[in-house]
Amino acid sequence: xxxxxxxxxxxxxxxxxxxxxxxxxxxxxxxxxxxxxxxxxxxxxxxxxxxxxxxxxxxxxxxxxxxxxxxxxxxxxxxxxxxxxxxxxxxxxxxxxxxxxxxxxxxxxxxxxxxxxxxxxxxxxxxxxxxxxxxxxxxxxxxxxxxxxxxxxxxxxxxxxxxxxxxxxxxxx
Amino acid sequence: xxxxxxxxxxxxxxxxxxxxxxxxxxxxxxxxxxxxxxxxxxxxxxxxxxxxxxxxxxxxxxxxxxxxxxxxxxxxxxxxxxxxxxxxxxxxxxxxxxxxxxxxxxxxxxxxxxxxxxxxxxxxxxxxxxxxxxxxxxxxxxxxxxxxxxxxxxxxxxxxxxxxxxxxxxxxxxxxxxxxxxxxxxxxxxxxxxxxxxxxxxxxxxxxxxxxxxxxxxxxxxxxxxxxxxxxxxxxxxxxxxxxxxxxxxxxxxxxxxxxxxxxxxxxxxxxxxxxxxxxxxxxxxxxxxxxxxxxxxxxxxxxxxxxxxxxxxxxxxxxxxxxxxxxxxxxxxxxxxxxxxxxxxxxxxxxxxxxxxxxxxxxxxxxxxxxxxxxxxxxxxxxxxxxxxxxxxxxxxxxxxxxxxxxxxxxxxxxxxxxx
Ligand SMILES: Cc1cc2nc3c(=O)[nH]c(=O)nc-3n(C[C@H](O)[C@H](O)[C@H](O)COP(=O)(O)O)c2cc1C
Ligand code: SF4
Ligand code: FES
Numbered sequence: 294x295x296x297x298x299x300x301x302x303x304x305x306x307x308x309x310x311x312x313x314x315x316x317x318x319x320x321x322x323x324x325x326x327x328x329x330x331x332x333x334x335x336x337x338x339x340x341x342x343x344x345x346x347x348x349x350x351x352x353x354x355x356x357x358x359x360x361x362x363x364x365x366x367x368x369x370x371x372x373x374x375x376x377x378x379x380x381x382x383x384x385x386x387x388x389x390x391x392x393x394x395x396x397x398x399x400x401x402x403x404x405x406x407x408x409x410x411x412x413x414x415x416x417x418x419x420x421x422x423x424x425x426x427x428x429x430x431x432x433x434x435x436x437x438x439x440x441x442x443x444x445x446x447x448x449x450x451x452x453x454x455x456x457x458x459x460x461x462x463x464x465x466x
Numbered sequence: 467x468x469x470x471x472x473x474x475x476x477x478x479x480x481x482x483x484x485x486x487x488x489x490x491x492x493x494x495x496x497x498x499x500x501x502x503x504x505x506x507x508x509x510x511x512x513x514x515x516x517x518x519x520x521x522x523x524x525x526x527x528x529x530x531x532x533x534x535x536x537x538x539x540x541x542x543x544x545x546x547x548x549x550x551x552x553x554x555x556x557x558x559x560x561x562x563x564x565x566x567x568x569x570x571x572x573x574x575x576x577x578x579x580x581x582x583x584x585x586x587x588x589x590x591x592x593x594x595x596x597x598x599x600x601x602x603x604x605x606x607x608x609x610x611x612x613x614x615x616x617x618x619x620x621x622x623x624x625x626x627x628x629x630x631x632x633x634x635x636x637x638x639x640x641x642x643x644x645x646x647x648x649x650x651x652x653x654x655x656x657x658x659x660x661x662x663x664x665x666x667x668x669x670x671x672x673x674x675x676x677x678x679x680x681x682x683x684x685x686x687x688x689x690x691x692x693x694x695x696x697x698x699x700x701x702x703x704x705x706x707x708x709x710x711x712x713x714x715x716x717x718x719x720x721x722x723x724x725x726x727x728x729x730x731x732x733x734x735x736x737x738x739x740x741x742x743x744x745x746x747x748x749x750x751x752x753x754x755x756x757x758x759x760x761x762x763x764x765x766x767x768x769x770x771x772x773x774x775x776x777x778x779x780x781x782x783x784x785x786x787x788x789x790x791x792x793x794x795x796x797x798x799x800x801x802x803x804x805x806x807x808x809x810x811x812x813x814x815x816x817x818x819x820x821x822x823x824x825x826x827x828x829x830x831x832x833x834x835x836x837x838x839x840x841x842x843x844x845x846x847x848x849x850x851x852x853x854x855x856x857x858x859x860x861x862x863x864x865x866x867x868x869x870x871x872x873x874x875x876x877x878x879x880x881x882x883x884x885x886x887x
Contacts, residue, residue, distance in 0.1 A: 312628045314668055320650030321633050325592070348650070359652035360633035362592045374593075378554040379753050380711035380785050382799050416636065416803055417554035417753075419594060421711035421783065422718050430595065 296341040302330050306345065316346045320356055324363055332432075333364040369404045369411040371458050373397075374428045377414050380421035389425055390414050392448050396455065409462055410455070427451070429458070433466075469697050473685045473705055474566055474678070475721040484600055486607035489568035495613060497684035501576040502621055504687075509580035513683065515691030517703030519724075521558075522548055522639075522676030523752065523780050525702075525769035532581060532673060534663035541670040543583040545574060546648065546662075549590040549597065549677045550632055550639040553752035554803060556781040558707040559677040561719055563590070563597035566681070567604035571627060573680035575613060576687055578625050581673055585626045588677075589644050592632040601629045636807040640855045641674040643809065654809045655855035678707060698724035702768035709783030710736045713743070713791075719783075725771070729763035732786060743788040747871065751780025753800045754860030756867020757793075777867060792887050793872040794879055797865055798826040804861035815858035818849040822865060829876065832884035839876050843869050 298306055305326055310319045323342055324334060331338050334357050343350040357363045375393060377386040390412075397405050397412055404411045420426040482488030489495070501509055514529030535543060547570065551559040562570060574586040590598050605627050608614045616624050630648060637643045638653035645667050647653040666672025682704060686694045695703035702724040708731055711717045715737030722731070728748060732738065739745055747757040750767075756777040758765070765775050772779040787796065801823040810816045822845060829835050835842075846862035846869075853859070869876060878886045 312626075312630075317650035318648060318668075321647065322631055324633065325631055346650075352651075356650065356652055360592075360635050362634035377799070378803060379749065379796065379799065380555055380717075382796065383712045383785070383787055383791060415593070416806070417552060417556070419551045419557045419560045419591070421555050421557045421785065422709060424711055424717070428593070 296331065296337060298326075298330060302326055310346075317348050317352070319346060320348065320353065321360070324353075324357060324360075328363060333367050335365070367404070367408070369409050370432050370462060371410050372430045372432075373410055373412050373455075374415040374418065374430075375413070376416065376418045376420070376424070376426040376428075378417040380417070380424040381426055384424045386425040389427070389448065389451055392451065393455070396452065409459065427454075429454075431458075469705075469723055471697065471705070472721050474562055474569060474681055474707060475719075478565055484565055484567055484604070486568060486604070486611060489566075493688075494568050494684075495572055497688040498572050498575050498613065499619065501579055501687050502619060502623070506580045506582060509576065509687060512686055512691035513580070516682075516686045516694040517691075517698065517701055518679065518682060518686065518694070519702055519769055520676055521678035521706065521781070523553060523754075523778075525779065528675060528679050531663065531675070532577075534661065535581060535671050535673065536664060539671055542585065542668075543581055544667045544670055544672040545578050545581060545583045545586040546641075546644065546667060546672055546674045547574060547586060547588040547677055547680060548639060548641065548644060548674055549588050549594075549601075550636075550644060551591055551594065551677070552636045552639050553754065553781050553783075554800070555711060555749060555752045555785040556709065556783040557711070558709050558719055558781065558783055560594055560597055561707065562677050562681050563594070564600045567600045568608065569681040569684055570601070570677055571604050571608050571613070573683040574627050575618070575625055576683050577673070577675070577680055579623070583673070584624050585628070587628050587630045587648055587667070589630050589632060589638070589648060591639075592634050598629060598631055605629060635809075636803075637809045637855075637857060640857060643855065644674065645672065652809075654811055655857075657854055699766060699768045699771070701770060706767075706782055708767060709781075710786065711783065712786040713740050713745075713788040714738065714786050715740050722767075725766040725768045727764050727766055728758065728784065731767070731784065732763060736786070739786075739788055741788070743790055746787050746789045746791055747793070748787070749785040749864070750777055751782050751784065753785075753803060754778070754864055755780045756864055757871055759871055776870075778863075790887060792830070792875075792885055793868050794826060794830045794876055794885065797868045797876075798823065798830050800864050801826050801861065804857065808857060808861070812853040812858065814849045814852045815861070818845055818858065819861045821845060822861065826865070829879050830885065832879055832882065835880055838880060839869060839873060842876075 309322045339353045343353040375390040418426045477483045518528045519525040635653045638647045642656035643653040662672040698704050709719045745760045769779045805819040805823040808819045846866045849858045849862040
């Protein structure tokens with residue numbers, strides 16, 4: 294399979310590369326771009342990025358595996374990130390995470406059978422004042438990739454949020 | 467020290483403040499116009515007079531750091547903004563980036579002029595999607611208006627600012643790991659020296675400053691360093707954004723004079739505890755800071771005063787916990803974080819953080835702990851000061867602090883073979 298950037302991604306790629314005095318420095322933003330284009334960072338995508346930037350593939354692999362935000366395998370449409378770090382630890386994060394594991398029937402970093410949700414326990418989301426903090430990103434809505442609900446302080450509210458997203462996906466949105 | 471002045475939070479009630487038009491409506495970019503008529507040395511003198519301490523956690527005076535750049539160099543000089551906000555408990559830089567991004571952009575421009583730099587990279591934590599969007603938008607607006615680019619406000623001076631997203635690695639908040647990451651590598655800290663001011667990004671002289679540090683620069687240039695300094699305490703100038711989270715009635719962020727006490731923050735602004743349970747302790751400024759007890763809350767929140775009581779001001783975002791919270795369980799969560807985030811380069815950090823995490827969890831479950839809690843303390847002692855970067859210290863210090871303040875509770879886990887709470 295030969296990969297290629299779409300026209301808009303190609304334009305974005307050129308803009309990114311122009312910001313740096315050498316091409317390797319563009320690697321992190323280009324991997325983000327590639328993840329948007331090709332869904333996740335497979336070995337083929339690493340090879341493609343390496344060619345685009347003129348960087349040895351092994352270096353690209355080293356970087357892609359060092360950082361947690363690059364998905365090495367497909368993930369669900371909604372990435373549900375639950376913080377359990379200190380402020381959230383105190384205000385119900387671990388309980389929400391345990392509840393969601395049961396409700397969605399997945400382990401940490403697992404994806405539901407319908408490919409809708411990937412659940413992940415994450416570190417502090419810099420939203421400690423609204424803890425427990427949950428961040429959800431939607432692959433289909435990159436313009437507003439985050440709906441961040443403040444004060445999700447009870448499990449029924451978490452359930453309602455998940456059900457709402459499920460309905461949204463069913464409705465074709 | 468008493469003042470009603472607000473700087474970075476002055477116009478939060480204006481929902482358009484984050485746009486260029488909104489920012490200019492409140493006098494935005496006047497400081498840049500003034501700065502461009504000053505010499506770099508004059509600007510540096512104001513920042514020095516402001517006693518502006520770095521807001522990234524260590525509190526190093528910005529004016530002094532700027533002075534470490536080589537006097538003569540043929541290489542380009544870079545300004546790098548540390549917007550990797552990831553220290554657990556901390557949520558202040560996000561406020562600036564999302565609600566007042568142009569103060570950071572204007573600060574970068576003024577700092578570049580003072581440092582003779584022509585390029586800034588703002589390294590933003592990858593998970594902060596809204597912050598990245600707001601900063602990218604602000605850069606585009608400022609470029610369209612002629613504040614950024616080849617000929618800044620017609621002066622012939624070139625200044626570029628770029629947002630650079632991280633990708634999920636807490637260690638990239640450490641300045642040399644951040645530089646490695648900006649170069650397109652894994653975020654593994656470098657040995658110091660050489661310090662970044664001499665040999666940093668792309669091996670060129672580089673100043674790394676926190677978002678909040680640089681966002682204060684425009685006000686300092688417009689109103690004078692001494693005026694800024696006068697709001698704070700002796701060696702801690704100006705205002706700072708303080709945060710409050712955990713078991714308080716009203717968590718949030720407030721901009722206050724440096725040296726305001728913890729008790730004012732918790733009781734007056736935060737409304738005290740959320741329920742009937744009294745406070746058990748407070749983590750002053752992120753998970754790497756040893757905890758304080760309720761009877762220590764009269765401590766002024768400046769870098770020097772907090773150090774005197776055996777902990778650190780850190781990021782100035784405090785986390786409060788009530789009676790009934792198991793400090794062993796909390797300590798285990800903190801240890802888990804540092805184990806997960808260790809980059810693995812140094813043995814004391816890589817092995818020590820894992821060992822701490824496993825053994826504190828054992829303690830939490832009431833399992834026998836060979837060597838007792840004294841061994842936990844001595845492992846911390848062996849990590850401290852023996853690593854390339856300060857992540858090792860950041861893992862050891864809070865555990866030592868919990869042992870010091872709540873050692874009885876930790877011992878009782880051993881004696882009872884279970885959590886006593
Ligand atoms: C493990 C570790 C993580 C850090 N994370 C951050 C961070 O997220 N943001 C930040 O500004 N500084 C962070 N720092 C401090 C930076 O290394 C550096 O001191 C700071 O960016 C300098 O800016 P300042 O002088 O304006 O505070 C971290 C340090 C360490 C050791
Ligand atoms: S102290 Fe830890 S995080 Fe820092 S360089 Fe050593 S192993 Fe890496
Ligand atoms: S600790 Fe959960 S958002 Fe900061």
